[in-house]
Amino acid sequence: MDENLVDYYAELLYDYHFLKQPLQKADAIFVLGSHDPSVADYAVELYKEGWANYIIFSGGVVRPVGELRNQTPKSEADAFFDIAVKAGVPADVIILDNEATNTGENFSCTRKVLKEKGFDFQNFILVQKPYMVRRTYATALVQFSEFKFISTAKPDSYAQYIARCIENNISKERVISNMTGDLQRLKIYPEKGFLAAMEIPENVWDAYEKLIFMGFEGRMAN
Structure with a gap:
């Protein structure tokens, strides 16, 4: 080959997949689950740069040992939580959804969690892998249409x-x-x-x- x-x-x-949208300040950095730990790393960068005051990690798929730098099998959300806290993000600004198993559920399950916890966020920075930026945005246009958002990834x-x-x-x-x-x-x-x-x-x-x-x-x- x-x-x-x-x-x-x-x-x-x-x-093509890496739709480029300019960053804008938001209520929360909304990170969709992934097997790629650099997605969480980039969310940490955005938080430390002051783009939002909260981080949401959504992902109920359990990844095996080592796949997300984890030492035991963990959900994507929990593994991303560990990465963020280790990097210095305060635990109390992180919101977790451990139920979503696909992109559509990332949005529906996160909406449910935010409602249950009493958060009235209206503006989001959606974070995924570079090659999932466009599909994340296209999904949000349908599944998250009541909110404002941009979709982004680490600019590699x-x-x-x-x-x-x-x-x-x-x-x-x-x-x-x-x-x-x-x-x-x-x-x-x-x-x-x-x-x-x-x-x-x-x-x-x-x-x-x-x-x-x-x-x-x-x-x-x-």
Whole structure:
């Protein structure tokens, strides 16, 4: 397999997925669950820079030992909590949702937690992996439409992000398969009402089909 060609197609998907929106101050930094600990690291950066006074970690999927730098199996939210507190974020500004198991539930379960705890947040910074920024935003347009929000991630290039993932024991193959899976969801989920339709450029879809042909199809939706 020609790795240069793989990277060429993968970077097209990465740049499309990484919707760029300017940061704006918010009531809370809302972090959606992930297998990538750098998502929590970036939320900590934003908090320390003063973009919001609270952090929400949403994710009930239990990750195995080591996957999120955890020493015991933990939910994404709990593992992210540990990362943030270790980095100096006060525990009392962190809100946890340990029930969500997918992107739609990140929004519905977090809405429920905020209501139960009496928080009246109206403005959010949504944080995810770079290649999930667009899908997070498209989902929020449907599932979180009553609020104001922007969607963002640590501003890595494709090469920088792959290198960061490898440092965290996440393979390039896994990242690319996740990116093709996310593009498929952007294509088919609007008709299911899960997210808002996003225009997909022809060259991006062509790159997707090339990567699928090469075998990067490990995370397709049914």
